Amino acid sequence: MIATLEYVDILDRSEILGKMILDSEIYELFHDAKTALANDPVAQQLIKDFNAVKDQYEDIQRFGRYHPDYSEIMKLVRSRKREMDLNDKVAAYKIAERQFQSLLDEISQYIAFSVSDKIKVPKDGGALTDSGCGCGSGGGCGCKVS
Numbered sequence: 620m621i622a623t624l625e626y627v628d629i630l631d632r633s634e635i636l637g638k639m640i641l642d643s644e645i646y647e648l649f650h651d652a653k654t655a656l657a658n659d660p661v662a663q664q665l666i667k668d669f670n671a672v673k674d675q676y677e678d679i680q681r682f683g684r685y686h687p688d689y690s691e692i693m694k695l696v697r698s699r700k701r702e703m704d705l706n707d708k709v710a711a712y713k714i715a716e717r718q719f720q721s722l723l724d725e726i727s728q729y730i731a732f733s734v735s736d737k738i739k740v741p742k743d744g745g746a747l748t749d750s751g752c753g754c755g756s757g758g759g760c761g762c763k764v765s
Contacts, residue, residue, distance in 0.1 A: 652715035662708040669699040
């Protein structure tokens with residue numbers, strides 16, 4: 620591809636936008652929450668415990684309710700998830716992550732709609748919820764259309 624002045628200008632502006640995002644207060648809060656979570660041994664143990672039970676859950680999914688440990692594992696998964704989610708560091712991280720994702724979604728939507736209002740963009744934290752993948756296929760991939 621031959622670089623034109625317009626192409627170079629777009630790259631320069633996108634680099635400036637990236638720096639603005641990294642300098643934003645929302646990103647700082649997200650980065651601080653992520654660092655605090657990574658450095659908290661209690662939170663890391665809760666995450667590790669949850670992931671171990673989640674692996675067991677995925678194993679029993681092949682058999683569903685017919686697996687002998689189905690109800691025990693289901694209760695354990697919910698219990699460990701609740702413990703993990705109630706941890707202050709995990710909760711603060713999830714809040715900061717959603718706020719940062721909301722900022723990125725808003726920027727993506729602004730950029731996309733400046734080109735055309737027909738462009739599909741993830742919104743309302745679509746990347747962080749189970750309401751859909753934001754792929755724009757209209758549910759063709761199996762995601763839920765919102």
